[in-house]
Amino acid sequence: MAAYNRIVLLGPPGSGKGTQGAILAERMGVKEISAGELLRAEVRTGSELGKEIAARIDKGNLVSPELIVRLMVQAFLASENANGFISDGFPRSLEQAEMYEKIENTPEFEGKRIDLALLIDVPDEYIVERILGRSQCTKCGAYYHDKFKPTMVEGVCDVCGGKEFAKRADDTEETVVSRLRVYREATAPLIPYYENKGLLVRVDGTGPIDAVSERIKEIVKY
Numbered sequence: 448m449a450a451y452n453r454i455v456l457l458g459p460p461g462s463g464k465g466t467q468g469a470i471l472a473e474r475m476g477v478k479e480i481s482a483g484e485l486l487r488a489e490v491r492t493g494s495e496l497g498k499e500i501a502a503r504i505d506k507g508n509l510v511s512p513e514l515i516v517r518l519m520v521q522a523f524l525a526s527e528n529a530n531g532f533i534s535d536g537f538p539r540s541l542e543q544a545e546m547y548e549k550i551e552n553t554p555e556f557e558g559k560r561i562d563l564a565l566l567i568d569v570p571d572e573y574i575v576e577r578i579l580g581r582s583q584c585t586k587c588g589a590y591y592h593d594k595f596k597p598t599m600v601e602g603v604c605d606v607c608g609g610k611e612f613a614k615r616a617d618d619t620e621e622t623v624v625s626r627l628r629v630y631r632e633a634t635a636p637l638i639p640y641y642e643n644k645g646l647l648v649r650v651d652g653t654g655p656i657d658a659v660s661e662r663i664k665e666i667v668k669y
């Protein structure tokens with residue numbers, strides 16, 4: 448049993464949260480729940496709600512907290528048989544966190560409350576480089592980075608042998624700056640929030656992916 452089982456990952460866009468979340472979830476054998484993926488899945492359905500979400504994301508805006516909290520509560524409760532979860536991208540604001548906390552304090556969540564907020568600390572100058580270099584295998588979804596995590600054979604996915612890689616449409620310099628601004632204003636206040644609750648632990652997010660994973664392993668003790 449790991450020291451922590453229901454973990455919220457915090458960190459600026461480009462901190463490696465998504466990558467570390469996937470590694471951590473796999474090694475712990477728990478489900479990684481990405482707020483972004485949940486939203487993109489809704490966008491892919493082409494529903495009215497999906498269109499509204501897409502328009503907001505394109506502008507770097509936040510989706511309504513009620514909607515996000517509803518989606519995440521469903522996802523967290525659905526993972527109850529999987530020993531825990533890793534949450535990437537939620538909560539993204541104090542408003543979301545406080546709304547979620549009210550639900551989390553109900554008996555239904557007894558024994559299922561968030562037990563760690565892990566902050567992946569990365570200096571600003573890393574962020575643009577990190578974001579602009581990353582891509583994902585279109586076949587299996589494995590993450591890569593031109594500099595920090597290249598494929599072993601150039602142009603071939605290590606996991607599935609796929610040869611097509613995609614960058615996220617919103618991974619441009621302009622949107623990075625906008626996302627950083629949103630992070631500072633909306634998400635960074637979660638750091639003192641979780642600190643006050645005694646749930647925050649910081650981890651140095653610089654250096655190779657494996658080194659960061661090792662640091663995380665020492666904290667989570669899985």
Ligand SMILES: [Zn+2]
Pocket residue numbers: 584585586587588589604605606607608609
């Ligand atoms: Zn692949």
